[in-house]
Structure formats: structure tokens, C-alpha cells
Amino acid sequence: MSTPAAARTEEFARVPAAGGEPAVPGPLPRFLPWLLAVGGALGLIAAFTLTVERIELLLDPGYTPSCSINPVLSCGSVMQTPQAAFFGFPNPLLGIGAFAVVVTTGAALLAGARFPRWWWAGLTAGAALGVVFVHYLIVQSLYSIGALCPYCMVVWAVTIPIFWYTLLATLDRFGGGARAVAARVSGYHAVPVVLWFLLVAGLALQRFWTYWSSLL
């Protein structure tokens, strides 16, 4: 890393951390803070917009949300399903809270903050819950609701890399065997994310094939 990073390390020397540890763990110390800040911001905007659209729809049941483009690309039909309020309240409220933490972590890293292990572990646990929930929603959207909601897909798209790269950083931060695992995967860190995206894209293509092929 360049000298400014080293200088920052000095500056935050009061923060308890193992000596000589880089401020940002993982295979991509420069990229991870931006991923968390920008990816988290995109997720936050999507969740916020979905919440606002949901309120508009409550005020006026005839309201057409901005993302209801056609029968396939439609959040109006998706957000009125029971799955859209899995815990009894609209899902995007979870997103507003969770993505705010992700953005804050990314911005703090950009500012030179160092986080202890427990913070990384907590962030990974939260991201893992997010990934599980997002995949439940992907399956519901594709196979039960039969429509895709564009803002929801933004959330799908950012949650996957946020989880993966946070996991790698956390394994690295923990050191020992976990770090060895992370180091082994690090040479190919983008491959799982790419395959993961392609799998979801492939399922969406297959499910709505008539629609996509009619666009050509």
C-alpha cells in the first residue's frame, strides 16, 4: 500500500488492532470500502424508493409505481404480495436500516477507520442474513409471483458482492486457518460472484423467456 495508508494507520493507532495489520483486510483493500459505500448506497436508495412507493400505493390504490413498466417488470404487483412483508411489515424497511450500516462502514473505512474482529464478524453475519433473505425473495419473485421488480433486483445485485467480499475480508481479519482459506480463494475472488450473478440471470432468463425473446 502507498504511504498515505501507512500514515492513516499511525493516525488511528489508538484503535486496538493487531500490529502491522492493514486497515482494510481481505483481497481488495482498496476496492472493499468503495463497494460497501457505493453498493450500500444503491441498496439504500432502492429500499427507500420501494418504501416511498409502498406508501404512495397505500394512499392511492390506483397509483402506478414508477417501476411498473409492464406485466413482467413490475413492482406494483410484487410489493402487494404477502412475501413483500415477510416479517409483517414491508421488507424495504429492513433494507433501509441494514444498508445504512453498510454505507457507514464503507465510509468509515474510506476515512481510515479500523474495525475490530467483532465488527467484521457482525457485518458478515448481517450480510449473510441479507443474502439468505434475498434468495428467498428471488425464488418467490421468479416462481411464485411471476414478476420482476426492478428496485428489488438492485438490492439482489448489491447484496451478493457485499456479502462475498465482506466474508473474505472477515476471514482474513481473523487470521490463522480462516486467513489461509481466504488467501486460497483470493486469487479467484471474482469468479464466485460472476457465476452467482450468471446463475440468477440464467434463472430469470429461463423463467421469462417468452417475454425476453419478444423484445428482440
Added chain:
Amino acid sequence: MTRNVTISLAAVGAFALIVAAILFATRPDTPSGAAAGAGGTTDTLVTADAARLNDAPNASATLVEFADFQCPACGRVHPIMNQLVQQYGDRVQFVFRNFPLPMHRNAEAAAIAGEAARAQGKFVPMYDRLFETQADWSESADAATVFRGYAQELGLDLAAYDAAVADPATAAKIEADTAAGQAAGVSGTPTIFVDGEKVELRSVQDITDALDAAVTR
């Protein structure tokens, strides 16, 4: 280039190739005349056995609607279409063709129920009933029974209805409707053609404008 990038790009490339190959292999065989995709001739859109919403022997224009009984947008267009039949029914022949989307689990069964009713001259009452009750049967695990109940309530001959539902020719006719729609460039439901011209649907006025132009032509 690192192996990380190489493998990632290779995966994306392979995916794109597979999708392109499937697209190429499954593209509809459109006759060169309809290949423009911007519409069909009235001949290919209005077949002799297509379902009709009104009886207008002196019609000077034709409106063809491609729709899916389970599509919410089609459900919203349904009352508008009935109003237009009231308004233009003496001058315009309204034709309904099926375009059940595979993602709607009961759309195909609904199309078959409509076709079975048409065979008994009761298409319009079944069509009205299917759209009006869309929310009741969309997620039903046994929609066929629900539709048979409608057939009974509408006073259809149930033995003939059951025979029509079971007849492979009925399913084949729905497929022919869908194929005609794809050849004419139907890209979603509902899609409306007035005299073979696809109407860009944004508001009801788009349909009435097209109809007004067609009847004064």
C-alpha cells in the same frame, strides 16, 4: 491478465454464447412477409374460428386483442374493451385471441375454458366471467374445477364442455393464437391491433384514436 479476470470473462462469454445459441435455435419461424414484426395482415390476425366479442357483419374496421386471462393489465383493460364494444360495436369487429404467458400458472387453463365456451357460442359470458374473477382463481391449485363451475353457472352443456377441454385441438388452437401473435410482433399482453396496425398502448385514447381513424378511413 490474472486468472481471476480470465475465468470470470470466460464464464460471462460462455453464458452469452449459450443464450445466443438458444435464442437462435428457438426463434419463431416467421414468414418473410411478417418478419418486420410491426404488425400482421388482417388475414393472419383474424381467422375464421377466432373468438369474437361482437357480431358486426357490416364492420368497416377490425380490432384484435391478444390477451392472457391471468394478466392483471388485461384484467384492467377488460371493462374498457367492453365499453368500446358498446361504443363502436356496429362499425368495428372486435376479435379476441389468446396469448397465455407461461409464467401465469392458470392462464393456459383459462384460455382453454374460454375456447370451450366459444365452441358453444358462449365465449363472451365466459370471457367476462374469467376477467371479473381473475383474482379468485389466479393462484388456485385447481383452476380447471373453478372454470368448470363457471361453465355450469353459465348454462353450458357440461359434457360438451368437458370434451372440448380434453380435446387436444383446443390446446392446439390456443397455441395457434399465440404463434400468430408472435409472428405479428406481440411483445406483451394486452397487445391491440386495429386493422393490422399495432396500437401503442398508453391510454384509452390511443385505442379510440386508432378506431376513429379506421372507421372514417
